Amino acid sequence: MIINNCKKIVGGSGEGPALVTAQPINFLSMVDAKTGKITDPMHELYKKSLKGVVLVFPYAIGSSVGAYSIYSTREYGVAPSAVVCYKTDITTASGCAIADIPVVDLPKGAPPIKQGSIAKVEADAGRITVKV
Amino acid sequence: MVLILSTEIMSGLELSRDEEEALAGKLGKALASAYKILVAIGESTGAKKLIPIKWAHLSGVNYNTIGDPGMDFLDKFSRTTKVVVKSTLNPMGYDRNKPEDIPSSFQEKQGSIIESYERMGVNPSFTCTPYEIFDIPDKGTAISFAESNAAVFSNSILDLRTNKESALSALAGSVTGKAPLSELRLEEARSPKVGIEANFKFGSELDYGLMGYFAGKVIKDSSVAFSGISKPSMIEAKMLSAAIGTSGSCGMFTLGTAKEKISFDRKEAKAVMDELNTAEDGDIITLGSPQLGMNELDYLDKLVEGKKFNKRCIIFCSRAIHNQAARVGLTGKLQRSGAEFMCDSCTCLTPYVTKEKYDSIVSNSVKGAYYLNNSNEVSVALKDIKTIVKDYTE
Numbered sequence: 001m002i003i004n005n006c007k008k009i010v011g012g013s014g015e016g017p018a019l020v021t022a023q024p025i026n027f028l029s030m031v032d033a034k035t036g037k038i039t040d041p042m043h044e045l046y047k048k049s050l051k052g053v054v055l056v057f058p059y060a061i062g063s064s065v066g067a068y069s070i071y072s073t074r075e076y077g078v079a080p081s082a083v084v085c086y087k088t089d090i091t092t093a094s095g096c097a098i099a100d101i102p103v104v105d106l107p108k109g110a111p112p113i114k115q116g117s118i119a120k121v122e123a124d125a126g127r128i129t130v131k132v
Numbered sequence: 133m134v135l136i137l138s139t140e141i142m143s144g145l146e147l148s149r150d151e152e153e154a155l156a157g158k159l160g161k162a163l164a165s166a167y168k169i170l171v172a173i174g175e176s177t178g179a180k181k182l183i184p185i186k187w188a189h190l191s192g193v194n195y196n197t198i199g200d201p202g203m204d205f206l207d208k209f210s211r212t213t214k215v216v217v218k219s220t221l222n223p224m225g226y227d228r229n230k231p232e233d234i235p236s237s238f239q240e241k242q243g244s245i246i247e248s249y250e251r252m253g254v255n256p257s258f259t260c261t262p263y264e265i266f267d268i269p270d271k272g273t274a275i276s277f278a279e280s281n282a283a284v285f286s287n288s289i290l291d292l293r294t295n296k297e298s299a300l301s302a303l304a305g306s307v308t309g310k311a312p313l314s315e316l317r318l319e320e321a322r323s324p325k326v327g328i329e330a331n332f333k334f335g336s337e338l339d340y341g342l343m344g345y346f347a348g349k350v351i352k353d354s355s356v357a358f359s360g361i362s363k364p365s366m367i368e369a370k371m372l373s374a375a376i377g378t379s380g381s382c383g384m385f386t387l388g389t390a391k392e393k394i395s396f397d398r399k400e401a402k403a404v405m406d407e408l409n410t411a412e413d414g415d416i417i418t419l420g421s422p423q424l425g426m427n428e429l430d431y432l433d434k435l436v437e438g439k440k441f442n443k444r445c446i447i448f449c450s451r452a453i454h455n456q457a458a459r460v461g462l463t464g465k466l467q468r469s470g471a472e473f474m475c476d477s478c479t480c481l482t483p484y485v486t487k488e489k490y491d492s493i494v495s496n497s498v499k500g501a502y503y504l505n506n507s508n509e510v511s512v513a514l515k516d517i518k519t520i521v522k523d524y525t526e
Contacts, residue, residue, distance in 0.1 A: 008175065009172055009176045029503060029506040033199060040506065060381075061381050062280070062380075062502075063197075064278035064279060064280055064296070064297060064298045065191050067298035067300040068198040072198070072202065076201070089381050090173045090296065090297055093169075093175070094169045095298065097169045097172035098205070103176075
């Protein structure tokens with residue numbers, strides 16, 4: 001499956017298993033930047049790791065410092081390889097810009113990306129390729 | 133080639149020639165990074181251009197929140213660039229005059245972060261309530277505020293214009309003097325499409341906090357209208373702003389109604405309490421998040437007059453407010469009632485409050501409760517300030 005017309009937020013490309021959630025993420029309070037794991041037991045991605053995944057989520061919420069948390073995951077080697085948002089927020093955009101993590105917004109009406117499927121994000125081309 | 137062209141058409145943000153050159157690295161790596169951030173947030177918020185800002189307020193100060201990667205990043209970043217607009221700073225981890233049992237490694241790393249900001253020319257104000265300390269620009273002025281309570285308060289109460297900036301996007305604003313013209317810097321997003329109506333009589337500032345937390349969760353837009361409440365006092369407006377900023381992405385509130393209406397009843401208030409109120413009682417009391425201002429110190433002083441706290445009660449406030457309060461004798465009076473002051477820092481993620489030291493904390497701050505529960509991992513007894521004084525003074 002190919003999803004075209006994605007909006008580039010941060011350029012570059014990355015590939016990995018899709019980690020998909022419909023719940024927003026507070027990167028400061030819900031992510032352990034050293035391990036890349038989601039630490040909030042209330043979150044549906046609890047205990048899942050961001051390392052090497054294509055993170056598909058709506059947008060970030062809460063602390064403005066979450067941008068540094070995203071950058072920290074890169075410094076600790078546990079960053080996602082790409083990020084796909086329904087609507088990228090300022091925290092995600094700025095954190096990923098500094099961490100060199102490609103980011104795109106999904107176009108309206110895009111088909112769902114299956115949990116665990118291998119996804120390749122080519123931000124400059126505005127394209128996501130999903131292998132089942 | 134076709135693909136590249138189509139991307140260029142899709143990209144809505146246009147940069148001036150100078151901005152393009154800075155992005156390409158002509159003015160050095162740090163400014164190139166700053167413009168890279170501005171382009172990313174400009175694209176994500178649908179901006180067509182960058183505009184000048186008058187003030188940047190930066191978060192990302194406390195070592196507990198940005199860690200070694202943030203510290204190292206700022207050290208490098210600060211060696212080649214300086215701020216070009218008024219730039220103020222959020223609280224750090226602890227009060228420099230009261231290191232107590234703060235580990236020396238923490239103090240050193242915190243010191244490095246502060247040095248970096250000072251090297252860039254940022255005012256070391258260590259406050260999350262810059263709106264209570266500094267001169268306020270004219271209404272309608274574009275600013276760039278990280279620290280969500282300050283962004284929400286400035287948009288809603290002071291009619292300044294900022295998006296809910298991140299620590300890094302406000303930093304980019306401080307060294308470029310620019311921000312994208314988008315979302316809450318435009319008129320359209322400042323008129324809420326969805327309103328929240330309170331359907332019960334609010335008893336205290338805590339109810340404003342609960343409503344704010346609820347609003348942040350349910351409102352997906354940049355702004356929200358509140359009805360069914362009286363005009364919030366300073367303390368109520370601060371609690372409301374902080375709570376909205378904690379749970380969502382909404383960055384402004386107005387008083388009034390909107391096309392769509394969501395009800396905030398006792399049931400919704402109770403659901404927030406059930407989530408955040410995780411203890412019956414606490415080992416100590418922390419007041420702050422946001423840091424207390426003169427209004428709140430004055431109010432607290434009246435409540436505790438002739439009484440004494442029977443638990444350790446820490447008041448977090450900025451040094452500027454502390455000094456002002458000291459001049460009018462407020463700090464002395466509050467200290468005689470057993471309260472103690474911590475400057476430069478605040479409740480959220482301070483190393484003063486750890487799970488090793490305390491099982492639970494009493495606070496009136498919804499924002500504080502969220503971070504104490506989730507980041508400091510201590511449980512919280514959430515009570516309004518009057519109840520705290522009633523329950524814990526003699």
